[in-house]
Amino acid sequence: MLNCRESTALMSEARERDLTLAERLGLRLHxxxxxxxxxxxxxxxxxxxxxxxxxxxxxxxxxDQDDAPPR
Incomplete structure (x- = not known):
């Protein structure tokens, strides 16, 4: 079973890639x-x-600054 450190690492990774089935199940269990x-x-x-x-x-x-007239 995942500990909190492993779980939070996977949660961060999940925002960047698809987790494997085993990773998703481990997170849900945790x-x-x-x-x-x-x-x-x-x-x-x-x-x-x-x-x-x-x-x-x-x-x-x-x-907006790019569109502003020069001073």
Whole structure:
């Protein structure tokens, strides 16, 4: 069975690649017993969404500055 360190590593990897069946099953088994790791998985989703919103905001600011008339 996975420990919390292995579980969190797999959760991070799952955002970059498809996990194997054995990895997914191991995570589900661990999550069944570990509320902290379930919470961490949800936090990863929140952080990813926030980073995407920030990057989109930064892109809009940059493009607005590109369109501004020179001073």
């Amino acid at each position: 999550w069944a017993m570990c509320s902290a790791c379930r919470r961490f998985d949800r936090q990863l989703d929140v952080l990813r969404a926030a980073a995407r919103r920030y990057a989109a905001r930064d892109d809009r600011i940059t493009s």
